[in-house]
Amino acid sequence: MRYLTIALTKGRLAFKTMELLEQIGISCEEMKDKNTRKLIFTNEELGIRFFLAKANDVPTYVEYGAADIGISGKDVILEEGRKLYEVIDLGTGRCKMCVCGPESARERLKHHELIRVATKYPNIAKDYFYNKKHQTVEIIKLNGSIELAPLVGLSEVIVDIVETGSTLRENGLTVLEEICDLSARVIVNQVSMKRENERINKMIRDLKQLLARQADTV
């Protein structure tokens, strides 16, 4: 039997995903060793192979078919814009993509002034400002600690993830506009969806049932 390959996002999301998969009978003993530096793990019995990739690369592996399935944040899926199927919202890691800044930037944003927007997500920012709001802005790509940008005068606002809101609060910033909801999603390669239809659909069905059961008990 051909291995079904699942791409996981290195770190917390991989652990959370494995917790869910275990509940539908898909486990991987090899992966539980926290000190391992291995990148690929197999469950021979189930014919399933897992690998750990950097968050932004998961949709790439899935689009090209190097992974049949991937678990990825909606932020990364939107930013990468890859050709793939998004099949399940796992509901983990819920947060929002927002335009944030100091309260003083609200008016400038509203009056469509030419402002600078710092972000780790230039494609999401472009789509929001150009296509949805029809507003011209200058987008500056950063790689992290985005909240710094308005504090030191690099940009007027930022487009970033807000989860608890504490990073914003502690730095005197606020949500100015909400762009979209985010959470972890299951993505599937378009060819695999046909070729491995039976195995993939069973996994989707089992996961959906598990999520429905969990929602009922809350």
Ligand code: PRP
């Ligand atoms: C993310 C995000 C915000 C923060 C939001 O950053 O970019 O900075 O978390 O969370 P909060 O609303 O709960 O404070 P992350 O910690 O992933 O690191 P980064 O700044 O390097 O992107």
